[in-house]
Amino acid sequence: MIYKRSSALFAQASEVIPGGVNSPVRAFKAVGGDPIFIKKAKGAYLYDEDGNELIDYIASWGPMILGHAYGPVINAVIEKAKKGTSFGMPTEIETEIAQLAVSMVPNIDKIRFVNSGTEACMSAIRLARGYTGREKIIKFAGCYHGHSDSFLIQAGSGAVTFGSPNSPGVTSGTAKDTLLANYNDLENVRQIVAANKGEIAAIIIEPVAGNMGCIIPEEGFLEGIRSICDEEGILFIFDEVMTGFRLAKGGAQELLKINADIVTFGKVIGGGLPVGAFAARNEIMNHLAPLGPVYQAGTLSGNPLAMAAGLAMLTTLNETPEIFTSLNEKTAYLHNGLENTLSNGILPYQINRLGSMISVHFTDEAVIDFKTSAKGNNDTFKKFFHGMLSQGIYLPPSAFESWFLNDALSYADLDKTIDAVSKVIKEL
Numbered sequence: 098m099i100y101k102r103s104s105a106l107f108a109q110a111s112e113v114i115p116g117g118v119n120s121p122v123r124a125f126k127a128v129g130g131d132p133i134f135i136k137k138a139k140g141a142y143l144y145d146e147d148g149n150e151l152i153d154y155i156a157s158w159g160p161m162i163l164g165h166a167y168g169p170v171i172n173a174v175i176e177k178a179k180k181g182t183s184f185g186m187p188t189e190i191e192t193e194i195a196q197l198a199v200s201m202v203p204n205i206d207k208i209r210f211v212n213s214g215t216e217a218c219m220s221a222i223r224l225a226r227g228y229t230g231r232e233k234i235i236k237f238a239g240c241y242h243g244h245s246d247s248f249l250i251q252a253g254s255g256a257v258t259f260g261s262p263n264s265p266g267v268t269s270g271t272a273k274d275t276l277l278a279n280y281n282d283l284e285n286v287r288q289i290v291a292a293n294k295g296e297i298a299a300i301i302i303e304p305v306a307g308n309m310g311c312i313i314p315e316e317g318f319l320e321g322i323r324s325i326c327d328e329e330g331i332l333f334i335f336d337e338v339m340t341g342f343r344l345a346k347g348g349a350q351e352l353l354k355i356n357a358d359i360v361t362f363g364k365v366i367g368g369g370l371p372v373g374a375f376a377a378r379n380e381i382m383n384h385l386a387p388l389g390p391v392y393q394a395g396t397l398s399g400n401p402l403a404m405a406a407g408l409a410m411l412t413t414l415n416e417t418p419e420i421f422t423s424l425n426e427k428t429a430y431l432h433n434g435l436e437n438t439l440s441n442g443i444l445p446y447q448i449n450r451l452g453s454m455i456s457v458h459f460t461d462e463a464v465i466d467f468k469t470s471a472k473g474n475n476d477t478f479k480k481f482f483h484g485m486l487s488q489g490i491y492l493p494p495s496a497f498e499s500w501f502l503n504d505a506l507s508y509a510d511l512d513k514t515i516d517a518v519s520k521v522i523k524e525l
């Protein structure tokens with residue numbers, strides 16, 4: 098495939114935008130080469146500026162669960178835009194999407210909309226601190242909760258891909274309030290809690306991690322943290338920015354049957370527009386301004402276009418829950434195809450999957466946390482990524498990211514992907 102125009106656009110972008118991209122995960126730094134510039138997308142397909150057609154496995158990093166340019170979302174946005182794009186005053190649609198989200202997700206009474214997953218997680222932590230009167234939080238190595246200061250301590254996703262899991266610019270005062278635990282290591286959590294008794298406001302986790310590849314919580318891990326939180330008066334925050342409205346209607350809480358105290362959302366909830374949200378039971382949410390003292394705000398929060406897109410997306414997912422089954426079946430089919438193909442080769446590999454999140458790691462050790470994820474062979478991944486790209490398959494340009502399937506993918510697309518893997522691994 099030829100990427101002449103993309104490369105020219107990237108060169109121009111790099112003159113005026115740091116690294117040529119507005120979010121580092123879009124750069125190809127981890128895999129080499131220039132990022133591809135996209136002209137348009139429809140269904141499961143991306144069309145780039147050079148006229149190449151690519152089967153998409155990132156779905157805009159999660160939101161496009163029903164495929165690109167999904168009709169009801171596009172129409173809802175167009176109709177809303179005709180009536181004005183922002184008022185800075187309440188609108189009915191904010192209540193409509195809030196009611197729907199609260200009805201779909203277990204264990205929440207109220208939800209507040211913001212503009213990104215970062216904002217949602219940042220606000221959730223402030224709320225937890227305000228509610229408990231404590232300052233410290235526990236996060237897990239390799240989990241990513243957005244780019245706010247408290248979370249850039251051993252962060253996953255682009256932060257680890259580009260070698261800055263602990264970002265310069267985060268003050269030591271902030272860093273000391275974020276305690277770091279190992280994913281799937283309950284004993285480690287227990288020790289940290291014991292060493293900081295009465296000081297921890299919240300434990301925040303990706304209930305199924307997607308920012309160090311896809312990592313599945315081992316049985317008893319989340320349940321164990323739930324018990325610790327109950328015993329110690331700590332709030333358990335599920336960062337469902339990736340898993341919310343993707344793993345099930347009610348997200349990981351529903352699928353794994355574990356209640357969180359605060360849940361954060363992003364991605365799918367905005368239908369491809371910039372939306373995040375955080376939600377909890379009344380007793381917690383009522384601490385937020387203007388009801389309570391914990392301040393949080395946003396000029397464009399609950400923006401009508403964003404709410405229209407989100408409402409159209411959630412309405413489809415709510416009214417056609419068989420989408421989740423169909424997505425799971427498609428991802429299981431891909432998983433099976435990958436397994437058959439990779440097991441014929443000589444390369445060590447691991448495939449992790451839950452629902453429509455899946456990742457391949459080139460290592461012979463089970464990938465259960467950040468340490469084991471980091472043992473994957475990045476040179477092999479680079480070649481795999483570029484090999485797949487040359488076959489018209491767009492994977493995340495980093496081994497530290499989950500692939501996201503969308504329901505517009507056909508079985509023919511999945512077969513084409515599996516065939517591409519079998520060609521590519523012969524050349525690795």
Ligand SMILES: Cc1ncc(COP(=O)(O)O)c(C=O)c1O
Nearest residue numbers: 213214215241242243338339363
């Ligand atoms: C689990 C998780 N939390 C939070 C975020 C931050 O969301 P945003 O990029 O919308 O700020 C991300 C982004 O990928 C994420 O994957």
